[in-house]
Amino acid sequence: MENRIYNFSAGPAIMPVEVLKEAQEDFISYKGTGMSVMEMSHRSKTYDAIIKGADKDLRTLLNIGDDYTVLFLQGGATLQFSMVPLNLMQGKADYIVTGAWAKKAVKEAKRVGTVNIAGTSESENFARLPKQEELKLDPEASYVHYTSNNTIFGTQYKTEPEVGNVPLICDASSDILYKKIDINKYGMIYAGAQKNMGPSGCTLVIMKKDLLLRSQDTLHTYLNYKIHAENETMYNTPATYAIYLMGLVFKWLIKNGGLDAMYKTNVEKAGILYDYMDSSDGYYKPTVTVKEDRSLMNVTYRLPNEELEKKFIAEAAEKGFSGLKGHRSVGGIRASIYNAFPTQGVAALVELMKDFKSKN
Numbered sequence: 001m002e003n004r005i006y007n008f009s010a011g012p013a014i015m016p017v018e019v020l021k022e023a024q025e026d027f028i029s030y031k032g033t034g035m036s037v038m039e040m041s042h043r044s045k046t047y048d049a050i051i052k053g054a055d056k057d058l059r060t061l062l063n064i065g066d067d068y069t070v071l072f073l074q075g076g077a078t079l080q081f082s083m084v085p086l087n088l089m090q091g092k093a094d095y096i097v098t099g100a101w102a103k104k105a106v107k108e109a110k111r112v113g114t115v116n117i118a119g120t121s122e123s124e125n126f127a128r129l130p131k132q133e134e135l136k137l138d139p140e141a142s143y144v145h146y147t148s149n150n151t152i153f154g155t156q157y158k159t160e161p162e163v164g165n166v167p168l169i170c171d172a173s174s175d176i177l178y179k180k181i182d183i184n185k186y187g188m189i190y191a192g193a194q195k196n197m198g199p200s201g202c203t204l205v206i207m208k209k210d211l212l213l214r215s216q217d218t219l220h221t222y223l224n225y226k227i228h229a230e231n232e233t234m235y236n237t238p239a240t241y242a243i244y245l246m247g248l249v250f251k252w253l254i255k256n257g258g259l260d261a262m263y264k265t266n267v268e269k270a271g272i273l274y275d276y277m278d279s280s281d282g283y284y285k286p287t288v289t290v291k292e293d294r295s296l297m298n299v300t301y302r303l304p305n306e307e308l309e310k311k312f313i314a315e316a317a318e319k320g321f322s323g324l325k326g327h328r329s330v331g332g333i334r335a336s337i338y339n340a341f342p343t344q345g346v347a348a349l350v351e352l353m354k355d356f357k358s359k360n
């Protein structure tokens with residue numbers, strides 16, 4: 001693609017170029033309306049079709065039934081760290097702590113009630129996920145909260161933790177829609193849009209309707225899931241343009257074969273990188289210590305020393321590979337290869353890594 005570089009940013013992150021082009025076509029006048037989506041009332045007929053379409057396409061992609069509500073909120077995944085306990089915690093809740101985001105979720109939950117750390121790998125700098133048998137779950141907990149993909153530490157759950165009858169709540173900010181999942185296993189899933197779904201500004205919430213009964217009328221209005229659900233996301237002005245772009249991404253996914261096809265590509269893409277690293281005689285070393293826990297979205301790795309890492313990032317940037325610097329708490333390299341990231345870009349990165357290794 002002319003003047004597009006390889007964008008490995010962890011978030012906000014790459015979006016499908018087809019989606020950007022479509023938005024560009026619609027930018028000044030959306031389908032003959034004489035105005036941009038940005039300029040129209042969120043209560044107009046035209047916009048109603050846009051948001052209803054996004055809801056419908058998302059439901060198709062994830063096979064979401066009528067017993068779940070879908071909300072397009074604001075405040076990022078970060079506001080969900082507060083809204084989840086404020087609405088759903090009745091005394092105590094279990095948190096599985098697998099990284100920096102989970103810790104932030106715990107911090108807010110502690111303001112509301114008792115947090116039981118049901119499992120953590122912090123003593124190993126989150127280089128793996130706690131195993132099922134390591135979890136100390138409380139059957140009386142209001143819910144179990146976990147992070148499906150750890151954007152910073154490069155670990156990812158390939159299947160949900162088993163939590164019995166306690167509602168499972170997932171922060172899926174950095175891997176939602178990377179594959180088909182069974183929604184019925186979840187009480188709630190939330191995700192900021194800006195990693196795997198669109199631009200920043202909108203947070204998706206998918207919630208089992210019976211959990212809405214827990215929201216108390218004493219809550220501040222904007223913080224109350226029940227209010228948002230009753231008003232179908234339109235209690236106040238939603239992030240209209242971000243939702244429009246998310247809708248285009250959902251259509252792009254459907255057009256390209258849906259989430260099974262996406263998953264196949266994601267396995268292939270991450271495989272190219274991990275396979276090469278595993279054959280690099282330890283020159284490139286994934287930071288995740290358990291193979292099954294390696295993320296398909298954020299591939300984190302180290303070089304033999306920090307000097308080489310700096311050099312690698314600098315040389316990569318010169319050649320049009322952007323956003324490869326690892327998070328400061330892990331160091332090293334992080335290649336974020338979300339749904340929209342092209343396979344050919346991953347192959348190009350491996351070529352660059354081979355070349356760098358032979359010269360250094």
Ligand SMILES: *Cc1c(COP(=O)(O)O)cnc(C)c1O
Pocket residue numbers: 011075076077078079101147149150151171172173174192193195
């Ligand atoms: C980025 C991220 C967040 C924070 O999202 P905001 O939208 O910036 O609030 C939370 N959880 C995970 C897993 C993330 O990757």
